[in-house]
Amino acid sequence: MATTVERAAGTPAMTDASQRSIIQSVRASVRPAIVLTLALTVILGIAYPTAITGLAQVFFPSQANGSLVYHNGQPVASALIGQYWTQPQYFHGRPSATVNLAGTPAPYNAANSGGSNLGPTNAALQAEVQANIDIVRQQNPDVPDTTPIPIDLVTSSASGLDPDISVAGAYYQIPRIAKVRGMSQDAVRKIVDAHIDGRFLGLFGEPRINVLDLNLALDQAQGK
Amino acid sequence: MTFTFNGLAQIAVYFLLIVLLAKPVGLYLVAVFERKNTWFEPVLHPIERGLYWVSGVKEDEQQDWKAYTVAMLIFTVAGLLLLYAIERLQGALPLNPTHRTGVDPALAWNTAVSFSTNTNWQNYGGETTMSYLTQMLGLAFHNFTSAAVGLALAVAVIRGFVRRSGKALGNFWVDLTRGILYLLLPICIVYALFLVWQGVPQTFNGSAVVTSLEGFRQTIALGPVASQEAIKMLGTNGGGFFNANSAHPFENPSPFSNLIEMLSIFTLGAGLLYFFGKVAGNVKLGWALFGAVGFLFLVGAVICFGAEQNGNPLLATVHATNDAVVHVDQTYHEFALAQPGGNMEGKEMRFGIGSSTLFTTVTTDASCGAINSWLDSYTPIGGMIPMLNIALGEIVFGGVGSGHYGLLMFVVLAVFIAGLMVGRTPEYLGKKIEQREVQMAAIALLILPLSILGFSAFAIVYPHGVSQITNPGPHGLSEILYAYTSQTGNNGSAFAGLATNTPFYNWTGAFAMLIGRFGFVIPVMALAGVLAGKRVAPAGPGTLPTTGTLFAALVVGVIVIVGALTFFPAYALGPIVEHLLMINGKSF
Numbered sequence A: 001m002a003t004t005v006e007r008a009a010g011t012p013a014m015t016d017a018s019q020r021s022i023i024q025s026v027r028a029s030v031r032p033a034i035v036l037t038l039a040l041t042v043i044l045g046i047a048y049p050t051a052i053t054g055l056a057q058v059f060f061p062s063q064a065n066g067s068l069v070y071h072n073g074q075p076v077a078s079a080l081i082g083q084y085w086t087q088p089q090y091f092h093g094r095p096s097a098t099v100n101l102a103g104t105p106a107p108y109n110a111a112n113s114g115g116s117n118l119g120p121t122n123a124a125l126q127a128e129v130q131a132n133i134d135i136v137r138q139q140n141p142d143v144p145d146t147t148p149i150p151i152d153l154v155t156s157s158a159s160g161l162d163p164d165i166s167v168a169g170a171y172y173q174i175p176r177i178a179k180v181r182g183m184s185q186d187a188v189r190k191i192v193d194a195h196i197d198g199r200f201l202g203l204f205g206e207p208r209i210n211v212l213d214l215n216l217a218l219d220q221a222q223g224k
Numbered sequence B: 001m002t003f004t005f006n007g008l009a010q011i012a013v014y015f016l017l018i019v020l021l022a023k024p025v026g027l028y029l030v031a032v033f034e035r036k037n038t039w040f041e042p043v044l045h046p047i048e049r050g051l052y053w054v055s056g057v058k059e060d061e062q063q064d065w066k067a068y069t070v071a072m073l074i075f076t077v078a079g080l081l082l083l084y085a086i087e088r089l090q091g092a093l094p095l096n097p098t099h100r101t102g103v104d105p106a107l108a109w110n111t112a113v114s115f116s117t118n119t120n121w122q123n124y125g126g127e128t129t130m131s132y133l134t135q136m137l138g139l140a141f142h143n144f145t146s147a148a149v150g151l152a153l154a155v156a157v158i159r160g161f162v163r164r165s166g167k168a169l170g171n172f173w174v175d176l177t178r179g180i181l182y183l184l185l186p187i188c189i190v191y192a193l194f195l196v197w198q199g200v201p202q203t204f205n206g207s208a209v210v211t212s213l214e215g216f217r218q219t220i221a222l223g224p225v226a227s228q229e230a231i232k233m234l235g236t237n238g239g240g241f242f243n244a245n246s247a248h249p250f251e252n253p254s255p256f257s258n259l260i261e262m263l264s265i266f267t268l269g270a271g272l273l274y275f276f277g278k279v280a281g282n283v284k285l286g287w288a289l290f291g292a293v294g295f296l297f298l299v300g301a302v303i304c305f306g307a308e309q310n311g312n313p314l315l316a317t318v319h320a321t322n323d324a325v326v327h328v329d330q331t332y333h334e335f336a337l338a339q340p341g342g343n344m345e346g347k348e349m350r351f352g353i354g355s356s357t358l359f360t361t362v363t364t365d366a367s368c369g370a371i372n373s374w375l376d377s378y379t380p381i382g383g384m385i386p387m388l389n390i391a392l393g394e395i396v397f398g399g400v401g402s403g404h405y406g407l408l409m410f411v412v413l414a415v416f417i418a419g420l421m422v423g424r425t426p427e428y429l430g431k432k433i434e435q436r437e438v439q440m441a442a443i444a445l446l447i448l449p450l451s452i453l454g455f456s457a458f459a460i461v462y463p464h465g466v467s468q469i470t471n472p473g474p475h476g477l478s479e480i481l482y483a484y485t486s487q488t489g490n491n492g493s494a495f496a497g498l499a500t501n502t503p504f505y506n507w508t509g510a511f512a513m514l515i516g517r518f519g520f521v522i523p524v525m526a527l528a529g530v531l532a533g534k535r536v537a538p539a540g541p542g543t544l545p546t547t548g549t550l551f552a553a554l555v556v557g558v559i560v561i562v563g564a565l566t567f568f569p570a571y572a573l574g575p576i577v578e579h580l581l582m583i584n585g586k587s588f
Helices: A022-059 A123-139 A167-181 A185-194 A211-221 B005-033 B041-055 B065-092 B105-116 B132-162 B172-198 B225-234 B255-279 B283-309 B354-365 B380-391 B402-422 B435-461 B463-467 B474-488 B503-531 B548-583
Strands: A003-005 A014-016 A068-071 A074-078 A208-210 B208-211 B217-220 B323-329
Touching (some): A022 B225, A123 B323, A167 A208, A185 A211, A208 A211, B041 B172, B105 B132, B105 B503, B132 B225, B132 B503, B172 B225, B172 B255, B255 B283, B255 B354, B380 B435, B380 B548, B402 B435, B435 B503, B435 B548, B463 B503, B474 B503
């Protein structure tokens, strides 16, 4: 057991566990280990997340529930989660490598995030990029062959839910959007330029465009 | 290598912020662990006293290295067994609205070890495997406690180095409780609310279902994400709520949240270095080590950024199937037609190359292991940097503790080697570094490569080990090396292509994590026990100065030499040869 060591007058008596054998230390640790494990489970596993949930629901209810965007009263998206765009009048997002629970491709599956995990020297990566190039070319026939395709339009994002494209990636799609919507390229370009999100403090992250924001703005500009 | 002004400026400004944070955080750590009054005293002191009372802890009792280590082990075992039991029994327990069945033994064991050793390696998808009860009670609890245990151990080792009398290293239960109550919990409350403000969900409701403008139905997974995200980063745990971890827009919505997440990985480690100098009586001791690891951080961050910004040369030659003129553009554009360029496979647009590679360097310099881009898709050199960072012991700012005492082992070795070179008895902080100290430091530093290289060698000659590789060629070796490096180093990040949810990888990985945590810390604590109470000799003219640039350079030299000698042969067969093949146009 612990021995009590007399300290200089005025300071509290301190017990010293230094003289214990290993076995005694094990025995002395059992109660604190079990009780603290249970007590901390209550504080950290129940009280903490519950308190944060309460505060978040009071102060930031929109964000706490997924930043949902409503159109004509119906939830159409989360402002932060990318979606699968296929129709020609809308700007398209980046390729998504997400799958469903059976493992088959399901782009922008927001219940099962993930990337391709293809390595840099894996021939499958080159095949995937080539397939994506073909898709982009087919969708944007009015762009000259000599205009290179921005890399973000043909590579899979990390989450498979990337809501953004690069400014170059948006400009690449302007001729198609203008033609399908019967707008001038300048008019589309103005809307694109108005939706560029800059870097944080002009330094961190990248300039980018939220595809949903842009598409909603296009619809709005045409009174849809 | 390709560099941009913006990418380099991000690294520089981030580093400056860490320099500025080190002192205030370090001073607060002194208050927490030297039991001085903090701002939270009126609210938290009664809770602290209450916890000691119910658990029978005598807060003034001091423990020597053995008693301290035993207490730590018993506490870890209790939490480990509790988590294992919850996982196995979750099907019969409450709070299971998604009807998850019990986790199979190998995966349950791997996960229990993973979370109790601060590794947070995940061989499962959270939303498809774990019940709400398991996530909340089991995993979140360990996010706090495994971090607090790491901090307590680092503080105990520091006490061994600096205390001039007695064998006492402090009281494990007090250090653990104070670390959680006064440090981790208050910061996490503010941090979690910041994350919600930025867009991280925090709800107990189920998924949201939306119908897009084009008519696609999308089910969007939600949950109490922010509360877990905060401690995941601050505690350098790294276990994500979602499979995509900090690349998921709901875990890391913006460049601002990304910056704060990166800062929270390094803050406590940088503060610990200041804490070390402060309690040792000379803050320059801490700044010398800060300079050494700061240098290693900068070199790693710049190389990783340069490699990724350069892009993948194999993609430069890819063209449209029917039109050889159509190519991709991997160059960076700043102003008109802005785009990040570079190797964007597995990276998010809002982070581009700069904020992705900086995050990757930071998360592996410390023992975090959260990711905001997929490392398996990095270029060979870009992916080698995080692997090497972990292999060196995650000593760069050290995360919550484990890396910090790893750095002190390199310091012992550096002092010893310098002593041999000048022919004097090596000493540090006035204490002689003798046979026993060097033995313990050597055991600690050798056990990590033994586990990493040993398990990797076994996996690549074992047919099942190789069969789980998904990227062929030398990249496959990198995947296996990374798996055991990350688990031994208690990091938790992955070359995630390797399919590791098999009995073989679950069991060997769990062993690697246990060796990396306890095989490492027990000799370190023994060393601290030997150093504690050693007589302090006054510094003379022949004493090696352990502050300043020369000493920092010496520490860097020892780290680089030990690391290079140990891992170069393996890396030559993995990332290095893959790089050479890649730049010569070879794919697999």
